[in-house]
Amino acid sequence: MKLSSLLFAALLLFCFSTNAQNISDSKFGKGLINFVAKDSSFSVKFAPRIQGRFNTVWDHDDEQYGKPEQDFSIRRARLKFSGFAYNPQLKYKIEIGLSNRDVSGANQFNRNTPRILLDAVIMWNFYENFELWAGQTKLPGNVERVISSANLQLIDRSLLNSNFNIDRDIGIQLRHHANLGGDFTIREKIAISQGEGRNITQGNEGGLQYTGRLEFLPFGNFSSKGDYTQGDLKREKLPKLMVGLTYDYNKDAVKNRSNLGNYMFLDDGISLYETDITTFFADAMFKYKGLAFMGEYAKRDADAPIAINEDGTETGDIVRVGNSINMQLSYLLKNNIEVTGRCTTLNFDDITGRDSQNQYTLGVSKYVVGHKLKIQADVSYGTKDSDDDNIMLRTGFDLHF
Secondary structure (H helix, E strand, O other): OOHHHHHHHHHHHHHHHOOHHHEOOOOOOOOOEEEEOOOOOEEEEEEEEEEEEEEEEEEEEOOEEOOOEEEEEEEEEEEEEEEEEOEEEEEEEEEEEOOHHHHOOOOHHHOOOOOOEEEEEEEEEEEOOEEEEEEEEEOOOOHHHHOOHHHOOOOOOOHHHHHHOOOEEEEEEEEEEEEEEOOEEEEEEEEEEOOOOOOOOOOOOOOOEEEEEEEEEOOOOOHHHHHHOOOOOOOOOOOEEEEEEEEEEEEEEOEEEEOEEEEOEOOOOOOEOOEEEEEEEEEEEEEEOOEEEEEEEEEEEEOOOEEEOOOOOEEEEEOOOEEEEEEEEEEEOOOOEEEEEEEEEEEEOHHHOOOOEEEEEEEEEEEEEOEOEEEEEEEEEEEEOOOOEEEEEEEEEEEEO
């Protein structure tokens, strides 16, 4: 039986086997099913979501823009489960991806199977403000990546994120928060992970990956965790600010983007090139009365970015080292239409042989039920050092129960 049939059958069995008195009343955007056991020993929230996209790109060809490339796609189709087990201090999250983009990336290190699993993590609040996380989930990297793709104010994340983020991995995380007086809050996050990204099922070819992040909130917490949601949909009555710093060290990394990208094979086709890779992020989120700003800086270095064989010859693989800046500014109108502008710069080290890039994006979103049901469109103009430029037009919708 195919996976989709198994999931559907499991969902039907769950629905018919539960006592209606234990399924809480809910509404759109709060989960398709919210179930709590009679003895309050566990809970399950089930929330599927869909993102549909239409993209058109015009590349500059000599003195004019050529024929546009167009495509329709289901960018994301996911099933999310969350809740607590045994008591509310032990929470969990499971997220499964079903779209082609979600499951792509099969290789010998994940047994050449689709990478369906996105998140599978337990979160234990074992003492006061301390939480221990274990499993597969997002590392505490740049704020734009940690924000759910369901809560973006433009069609997709920036070029900074696609080139420098550290995404998901398997391991453990320790998280803590404290009040420094008044409304001032600080949060600390530490992670130790495998270092090769999600869904690796055999072999840890390099070393481990170590990530540390500090977050400062001088004016107190955002409404409804708004520091990890784009746009000021809650229209903060008082200014709110989060400043974050992340340092990531991947020991003996074997991929050209730390725990992402391509494996750097030596010419024998079996052995892997290893080098230490560090990634640094500094970011900020600000919101006040419908106005929102997000800024990010990323920098990646490697001890020896050019991959070489044992005889000293180059393999052709190069770690994607360089830096990037991304800034977004938006304003939410009273009719829940939001206008957003974004500017992103990419500066790769000369050793990579990659062109530096600039991209400027203007987007409009209509929030019907917040981020749970929205229609979006944006247009981007991109340039490269090689004088190549392009125009990209994207539209899409989000449906998130």
